[in-house]
Amino acid sequence: MSSNPRRLDRIDVSILNELQQNARITNNELARAVNLSSTPCFNRVRTLENLGLFRQRVTLLNPEVLGLRINVFIQVSLEKQVEDALKRFEEAISLHSEVMECYLMSGDADYLLRVVMPDMRTLERFIIERLTTIPGVSNIRSSFALKQVRYKTALPLPPSGLTLTDPDE
Template sequence: MKLDKVDIKILNHLAGDGRIGWKELADKIGLSLTPTLRRVRLLEEAGYIQGYFARLDEARLAGELVVFVSVAMDKQEQEALLNFEKRIVQVPQVMSCFLMTGDADYLLRVVVKDLNTFQSFLTDTLTRIPGVAHIKSSFALKSVLNRTAPPL
């Protein structure tokens, strides 16, 4: 499916307000209700829209301390990597996990309420995952930009 200008308008409006009413969306993009709904359904079926969610206040709910943690594994074998991934997705403090190139194998974005909680995360969780060889942490001072949708 190739996106046109109307599809991009729909995606931009839904990215800004996932609870927008169908009639209001139709008015904003300049179509009637039925074609708008048809286009939204096609965007969903094609995978451009993967779901709808509420954006929660991360700092209020989980804590204000954001830490980027680089993890190097002792082996880059498939089994070790899959085991790490299986374990890390179960850790609620880990908000994002990326398999990386370069010095680290993984980059985690971790959110905790304070340094003691982060220390517990390191000593009780991360260092206990088999295969973790090196950990490097960088603390975020402030969030400058945090987009919720890619550029269209």
């Protein structure tokens, strides 16, 4: 893509914004929302999809209704930040569905995790039985979210359009 960058116009951005708000919107509803007829709208969505802009389409569930009331941020430090240790940790952590996000970080900790749990006992078991047993883990620090002030999944897109970039550059 870097040799021939693709420019998204304001209609493309409108389509992306609509789909970020409701991935289940019908093509006819989407076409009306972005002021296009059905076929050109469908073709644009297909083009945007072929450009790799859609990672996946999901349904966001309410964690509190499901009993997942504890939202914890856990900083994990490794004994050594070498490729084998990083790979081993990332493979181990990817096996746990309660880990919602995991980032390799700069700064004090090597990783930042966000986990959801139903209660403190489950969190304690997760830390003791799962995290501390991963080879190379040297330090674990937890911070509890007291209140979720903002949560969103939609990426900010400039309304006038944008030029796509190659993620590998």
